[in-house]
Amino acid sequence: MDFQLCSQCVTDTSDPNIQFDSNGVCNHCIEAKSELVKYRFTEEQEKNNLAKLAHQLRTGTSGKYHAVIGLSGGVDSSYVTHLAKQMDIRPLIVHFDNGWNSDKSVANIKKIISKCSFDLETLVINWPEFKDLQRSFFKAGVIDIEVLTDHAIMATLFKLRKQYRIPYVLSGANFTTEHGMPLAWLWRKQDATNIKSIQQKFGTKPIKEFPMLNSFRFQMIKLFGTGGNYLEPLNQINYSKSKAIKTLQDEYGWEYYGGKHYESVFTKFYQAYVLPIKFGVDKRRPHLSALIRNGEITRDDALYELKKPNYEPLELQLDMDFVLKKLGFSKSEFEQMMQEKPHSHLDYGSDQWIFDLWMKYRTDSLRKILAFIRRK
Ligand SMILES: [Zn+2]
Numbered sequence: 001m002d003f004q005l006c007s008q009c010v011t012d013t014s015d016p017n018i019q020f021d022s023n024g025v026c027n028h029c030i031e032a033k034s035e036l037v038k039y040r041f042t043e044e045q046e047k048n049n050l051a052k053l054a055h056q057l058r059t060g061t062s063g064k065y066h067a068v069i070g071l072s073g074g075v076d077s078s079y080v081t082h083l084a085k086q087m088d089i090r091p092l093i094v095h096f097d098n099g100w101n102s103d104k105s106v107a108n109i110k111k112i113i114s115k116c117s118f119d120l121e122t123l124v125i126n127w128p129e130f131k132d133l134q135r136s137f138f139k140a141g142v143i144d145i146e147v148l149t150d151h152a153i154m155a156t157l158f159k160l161r162k163q164y165r166i167p168y169v170l171s172g173a174n175f176t177t178e179h180g181m182p183l184a185w186l187w188r189k190q191d192a193t194n195i196k197s198i199q200q201k202f203g204t205k206p207i208k209e210f211p212m213l214n215s216f217r218f219q220m221i222k223l224f225g226t227g228g229n230y231l232e233p234l235n236q237i238n239y240s241k242s243k244a245i246k247t248l249q250d251e252y253g254w255e256y257y258g259g260k261h262y263e264s265v266f267t268k269f270y271q272a273y274v275l276p277i278k279f280g281v282d283k284r285r286p287h288l289s290a291l292i293r294n295g296e297i298t299r300d301d302a303l304y305e306l307k308k309p310n311y312e313p314l315e316l317q318l319d320m321d322f323v324l325k326k327l328g329f330s331k332s333e334f335e336q337m338m339q340e341k342p343h344s345h346l347d348y349g350s351d352q353w354i355f356d357l358w359m360k361y362r363t364d365s366l367r368k369i370l371a372f373i374r375r376k
Contacts, residue, residue, distance in 0.1 A: 009289035010302045014280055015182035028180035028286070032293045039176050041238050049236040054087035056231075060167045065092040065119075067168040067231070068161050070153055071112070072096070073105035074263045076172030076234060078112055078254060079244040083233050084170060085116045091170065094160055095122045096153045098130055098264070099326075104255050105263035111252045123156055126209040133195070133210060134266075135327055136202035138334075141343040143279050144187035145270055148210075151189050155211035158221065167229060174234035176294045177241045181286045185279075187345045188355060190218040197349030215351040219358045242296050269323045272310040278338050282310070 003012040006026035011018060019027045041049065057066040066089040071077045073095075084091045095109055113120045130148070137145045157169055187194065192214040199207055213221075248254035262268040275281040288302035297305075311319070324334055346352065 006289075008299065009180075009292050010285050010299065010306060011180065011182075011289045012285065014282065014285070016184050017182060028289065029293060032179050032290075035175060035179065036293060039174075039235055039239070041236075046237045050083065050087055050233070053231065053233060053236060054089055057087070057089045057168055061165070063165050065090050065164055065166045067091045067170045068094055068157055068164070068166045069170045070094050070096065070157050070172075071109060071120075072261075072263055073101070073108040073112075074172075074257070074261060075241055075244050075248070076174060076177070078108065078248050078252075079239075080170050080172045080233055081112055081116060081118070082248065082251065083237075084118070091118055092160070092164060092166060093118045093120045094157060095120060096149070096156055097122055097124045098149050098152070098266075099125060099127045100264040100266035102257065102263055102265050102268075104257060108252075108254050108263070111254060112248075115252055121160065125152065129205055129208060129210055131327060132203050132205045133199055133207070135329070136199050138327070138329070138337055139202040140198045140348060141278075141337065141340055142187065142198070142345050142348070143185060143275075143281070143342060144345065145274070146267065147187050147189055147191065147345075148195065149264075149267075151192065151195060151213075152211045154189060154218075155213040158213060159211065169230045171230050171232050172234060173230075173232050174239050176234075176239045177287075177290050180290050180293070181283075185275075185281050185283070185286075188215075188352070190215045190355070191345070191350055191352065193349045193351040194345050201348065215354040219354065240294060240296055241291060265319060266323060269319045273316060273320070274338070276310055279342055282306070284310070 003014060004020065004024075005012045006018075006020065006029060007024035008029045009026060011026050011028055015028075021030065060066065067084070069077065069081055069084060069091045071081055071093050081091070081093060093113060109120075130152075133148050134145065137148060160166070161169060190213070192212050195210075195212070196207065245254075245256055249256070257263050257268075261271065271283050275283060284306060288297065288305055291297045292299050292302055324331065329337075
């Protein structure tokens with residue numbers, strides 16, 4: 001199959017919804033052009049933004065912590081933790097251990113925490129239950145297996161924020177290095193019904209301890225502001241992945257993993273093997289394209305990077321043996337799943353309708369009315 005490549009980035013028609021203009025420029029590049037200017041700041045503006053943010057966080061609570069930060073050990077969350085240190089605030093750092101941490105990520109988290117002297121709470125997942133859920137998602141043949149981890153992290157942060165009465169969540173989400181991910185490659189992380197439905201069909205255990213929140217609750221939390229305010233400090237500065245890595249290396253002796261989200265052995269295997277082989281999806285394309293648009297690398301750099309194999313053969317063998325053994329799949333069982341036709345998340349139960357309804361009726365006036373009621 002021939003793929004058409006954007007003339008400015010390295011996104012191609014493996015994104016089923018991509019559109020090109022008459023110059024062969026993709027919709028992601030066109031959309032990003034007008035958006036990216038909102039995330040450019042002078043040094044002074046950056047300083048002011050962080051000072052304002054620090055003030056907001058400090059005055060927002062009389063409790064022990066100003067904010068909660070979910071730290072995976074990856075670039076973005078590590079850099080948010082670094083900014084918290086710079087802003088001289090007291091965050092509670094939460095690490096969610098789903099059983100797949102690489103040794104490097106564990107070491108990176110230790111280095112950052114010890115230098116910043118922040119409180120760290122590590123939540124270790126119930127592994128037999130999580131293993132069964134991951135096995136179910138593989139058997140279901142859906143594209144976004146990471147829904148499980150991302151959902152659990154969101155639900156956990158919400159629970160802890162409530163428990164410690166922390167008003168703010170500092171998130172590592174950022175536009176400059178994360179924009180342009182094809183929507184068809186992801187599923188909504190809040191879809192608890194999808195998780196339950198897939199587990200019911202393919203799992204061998206009931207869900208008991210896995211942290212969950214359903215879509216309705218997520219939307220109510222958003223609407224009433226009871227889930228804490230999510231702040232995105234990386235969108236308040238000139239965020240660049242390469243500069244962030246350099247700072248983390250210099251200040252903390254932090255070590256890079258070689259790919260976005262490769263701090264988890266599972267995520268690496270999923271992104272660099274399962275997605276390309278089973279779904280024809282190479283997440284390096286949108287990741288590198290975002291860096292091109294952010295002026296961090298050239299298109300030629302990205303094309304050169306894409307020529308490299310996703311995995312070195314020996315490394316693939318080692319990771320595959322490790323992942324299959326840990327998930328309890330035989331090689332033939334796994335190969336068969338890899339060859340089966342992919343399924344849509346919508347082939348299973350989903351609370352997408354709640355989300356659609358929310359999007360349809362979410363209007364500013366409704367928010368204003370609710371805010372008015374809340375003040376009464
Ligand atoms: Zn493009």
